[in-house]
Amino acid sequence: MVTIKQVAKEAGVSVATVSRVLNNNGYVSQEALTNVKSVIEKLNYKPNSVARSLYNKTSNMIGLIVPDITNPFFPELARAVEDVAMIYGFKVVLCNSDQEPEKEKKYIDLFKQQYVDGIIMTAHSYESEIYTDLNIPVVALDRIGNTTLPAVVSNNYTGARKATDLLLQKGVENIAHIRGPRGVAPAEDRYRGFIDEVNKKNADYIIEESSFQLEGAEKKAREFLRAHTDVDGIFCSNDVIAVGVLKEALKKGIKVPEELQIIGFDGSFFGKMIYPELTTVSQPIYDMGAMATRLLIKIIEGNKPEKIFYEMPTTIIERSTTRK
Structure with a gap:
């Protein structure tokens, strides 16, 4: 060499x-x-790129932290981040935090050592000061919580209200919401949307809580369907939970959508890989990742963005887990 x-x-x-x-x-x-x-x-x-980064205190690298790479939502986000970053001459370092704050901190320390030029964080850290004190541009994506950081999200609240309303319109009499983990901002917003809509319609409802991982979702679905045999419509906080419910319902011989209607949330490719295909609240996943990357690069390059908070619309994709 x-x-x-x-x-x-x-x-x-x-x-x-x-x-x-x-x-x-x-x-x-x-x-x-x-x-x-x-x-x-x-x-x-x-x-030598490492030597140059040490000399310049810059690396043309962007750090991306996701909470769970096995969740189909996040690979789609990561693809968008990488595609846009490459156009602008940046490389992406992808880190999976497993939703562990300590692991997240270790990755942030790594980013500082490697002089990354900016960070996109989709992990939900309860210690926001670890980002605000970095002196490196940071953009929050999806799981923002209470933060003053530049951010890109989807309208989780409105999407949840639309999904709840759709189930009630389609004749659901005993509705339920299997919400996501407490403290995770999108799950909280979807929960609020569900509650406000059922209260508006004076509908009785049941609430349960699940992780966003398939194994945990299947376990919760088994317990839920055993305990609540009269429920005929479920709004799930993400597509993974919805697929878990669908699998367990079919195992029990429950006809979907004739006896049980199911709506997920995300609009990831996951919902089209199963049968019957999943009705879901679709987020513009790729557009969210692309927008966050362009916003971050603009800040890295010293340009003032037009705005620092983007809330992107959600739409319902009706497939086969709800009645025609």
């Missing part, structure tokens, strides 16, 4: 001069500039 010393020797200049050429920093005579560039091309020299 060709080193910077070899380039300097071949060009007849100092290592410092080669470094100034590579980093476009400091004075270099036109003759030296031309000579160094010629040698770099001749020797096919590839600068």
